[in-house]
Amino acid sequence: MIRLLLADDQALVRGALAALLDLEPDLTVVAQVGRGDEVVAAARESQAQVCLLDIEMPGIDGIDAAAQVTAELPGVRSLIVTTFGRPGYLRRAIDAGASGFVVKDTPAAQLADAVRRVHAGLRVIDPTLATESLTSGENPLTPRESDVLAAALSGGTVAAIAAQVHLSQGTVRNHLSSAIGKTGTSTRAEAARVAHERGWI
Structure with a gap:
């Protein structure tokens, strides 16, 4: 059995x-x-x-x-x-x-x-x-970008995301900006949604 x-x-x-x-x-x-x-x-x-x-x-x-x-x-x-x-x-x-x-x-x-x-x-x-x-190709996001986007799914502020992932607000903004570019979106909410739909986060 x-x-x-x-x-x-x-x-x-x-x-x-x-x-x-x-x-x-x-x-x-x-x-x-x-x-x-x-x-x-x-x-x-x-x-x-x-x-x-x-x-x-x-x-x-x-x-x-x-x-x-x-x-x-x-x-x-x-x-x-x-x-x-x-x-x-x-x-x-x-x-x-x-x-x-x-x-x-x-x-x-x-x-x-x-x-x-x-x-x-x-x-x-x-x-x-x-x-x-x-x-669909490889996931273009780095592990840190994935962490930041996953935290952004809840719609929190940059400060809240930074606290959740233990990074500075400036670093979070950089990761969000990069992730937005890689997902071909224009906002962090859209980037998080696209990454979630594709199973990257």
Whole structure:
């Protein structure tokens, strides 16, 4: 039996996924969590072999959770299962060590097959997303620009963003200006929105 952990902040989605996957003769759901920062401890305690991770969760997101699993539980595989099929997310997930990336409307039989393939050490990526990722190009933002834009998503002032990312206001303005140029937008709000839509932040 392949032992699975499900991480999704929506209990209904988690329950539906668990019910579907438990119908498979070789899969069993051994743990469920609603927060990204609970994944590693729950995976360790339940001896899960594959973690199915949503991206947007409280605590930490699924991509950061995948990175933690890779670092702390090297024998455990991560499969991102998300509503948010954004090319930038795919690239970040693979960089974080995830073995696969599929969207939630994947048919149950295909999802079960993706779990088996990931467990076997293979990589599974939604083909439409893979194509989009190749055509959309690399994320042009530096890590610091990404941090500043992520902080700008909430619409705070430059002073508030500076406090959040522990940089001077002048440095924040420079990063925002650069990010606006790279995203082809004219305001920090637009730059943050575009970067978020593309999965860069």
